[in-house]
Amino acid sequence: MEGFLSNNQIEYVLYHLNLSVELNEVIRQYFLFNKKNNTPENKANKIIFNLSSSSIEYDKIISIKNIPILFPLSKNENFYSFKGDNLIFHHDILKSCFYLLSGYQEYNSSSKDSFGRFPYENSIQKKLSIIEKPIVNYYFEIIIEAITLFLNKRSIEVKQRKIFSNFGFFLTHDIDNVDFYTFNRFLYKIKELTGFAKSYYSFKTNIKHLFKTFFELLKFSRKQNPVWNFNYLRNIEKQNGFRSAFYFLEKDKKNHDSDYRFSENRIKQLFSYILSENCEVGLHGTTGSIVNEKIFNQTLRNLNANAPEKVYGIRQHRLLYKMPQTTLIHEKAGLIYDTTLCFAEHEGFRNSFCLPFKLFDFEHDRMINIWEIPLNVMDVTLFHYRKLNSSNAMPVIINLVSEIKKFNGIFTLLWHNDFFDEDRYPGLTKFYENLLNYIKEENPENNLGFEIVHKCSES
Numbered sequence: 001m002e003g004f005l006s007n008n009q010i011e012y013v014l015y016h017l018n019l020s021v022e023l024n025e026v027i028r029q030y031f032l033f034n035k036k037n038n039t040p041e042n043k044a045n046k047i048i049f050n051l052s053s054s055s056i057e058y059d060k061i062i063s064i065k066n067i068p069i070l071f072p073l074s075k076n077e078n079f080y081s082f083k084g085d086n087l088i089f090h091h092d093i094l095k096s097c098f099y100l101l102s103g104y105q106e107y108n109s110s111s112k113d114s115f116g117r118f119p120y121e122n123s124i125q126k127k128l129s130i131i132e133k134p135i136v137n138y139y140f141e142i143i144i145e146a147i148t149l150f151l152n153k154r155s156i157e158v159k160q161r162k163i164f165s166n167f168g169f170f171l172t173h174d175i176d177n178v179d180f181y182t183f184n185r186f187l188y189k190i191k192e193l194t195g196f197a198k199s200y201y202s203f204k205t206n207i208k209h210l211f212k213t214f215f216e217l218l219k220f221s222r223k224q225n226p227v228w229n230f231n232y233l234r235n236i237e238k239q240n241g242f243r244s245a246f247y248f249l250e251k252d253k254k255n256h257d258s259d260y261r262f263s264e265n266r267i268k269q270l271f272s273y274i275l276s277e278n279c280e281v282g283l284h285g286t287t288g289s290i291v292n293e294k295i296f297n298q299t300l301r302n303l304n305a306n307a308p309e310k311v312y313g314i315r316q317h318r319l320l321y322k323m324p325q326t327t328l329i330h331e332k333a334g335l336i337y338d339t340t341l342c343f344a345e346h347e348g349f350r351n352s353f354c355l356p357f358k359l360f361d362f363e364h365d366r367m368i369n370i371w372e373i374p375l376n377v378m379d380v381t382l383f384h385y386r387k388l389n390s391s392n393a394m395p396v397i398i399n400l401v402s403e404i405k406k407f408n409g410i411f412t413l414l415w416h417n418d419f420f421d422e423d424r425y426p427g428l429t430k431f432y433e434n435l436l437n438y439i440k441e442e443n444p445e446n447n448l449g450f451e452i453v454h455k456c457s458e459s
Contacts, residue, residue: 001056008366009098020140021147027151030147034049035053049094054071062075067135068135069091071092071095089143097140102351102360107362115318118321130349132348132400171415172247172412189213227418234279240436243448247282248282262302263305271308280312281303281307282313283299283314284316290320290329300335312337318344324363342381344378347382349374358371377412
């Protein structure tokens, strides 16, 4: 990221800082963005943000109080200091904010995992071990602390803001499949038993699965379907006073990750049930839609044609995302939020921020007008990628919630309707129930996606 931040990029950072503190014109008049290597002459009574034109160099990153500075301007071990009437930020903290928040590291990156995603292994969060900390919020805390000291000397009030009184909780479900005992499952079990497909189960368990699937397929009625568990999901949520968002993935000729269509009567009835529960229906974008506007628009039209209420939000399937092309497609389609951005391989903060934010169009030097509600934890991340169990997964979540509460942020959880496999993950169902109970005890503000956007827009 070579060169100084543009005016629009600086305003992008300040826009998000404004979510936590009111930056009115009285305060903004003191700001000075300095591109020189020293304090400007004949400048007094200013808040001076020193800017860097350097690209990121990992061997030059410094740490102050365990907070990394990506674009240092000297060996000064202070974030800021007062010199005469001026407040001076010694390093380019704004560029550090922009780099992380905008997702710049993913822009034009050729790094891809087996699914075509930008991998956690290649991220700055991995290299600096900061995935579990919302570093941009820490930067903002430093800026707010400094300008408060500066303005208090001038008897100017600094009004801090909170989108959530304690912290927010966004509970979400991706609905990839709604049928469990299918002919495809039967065939796959044969492949597992014969060694033609990787299996996570013992031979004995696979035999049990094969015969259970076979006998369920023979039934003409009273078939069991453990993934059609929407009453269970809602009952456990209601016990904790929560509502949730459900993202639906439509089957098509090229997409074999879903087993249903939006136009099925049972799916339309499910939409109505979810909405009657004061929950939210959203789109789960197909793998082909992340950079294909035509495919995306068709699936969105199909969902809006069959859902009783207009759809406002999305999460892309498999957390597939191309920066910023996917965002631009979402914006053009008229959606108001996305909630995809989390690394599949590790829970935490992909953009190092624990509040809703907007992404950036690097080609046109502008902020993209759609909110991103960051995803923090996905069930598959904990138990498949990270290979945690029901005992050591909870402390991981507790740590993230603790970080989020420091900044009155938002905790977003993704739990699939078909992720209750007790044969593979013993104690999983109880873990999920205990997790919701723990979150309830932490007293969050539970909102749906479109409600979160409205709160951000009003702040």
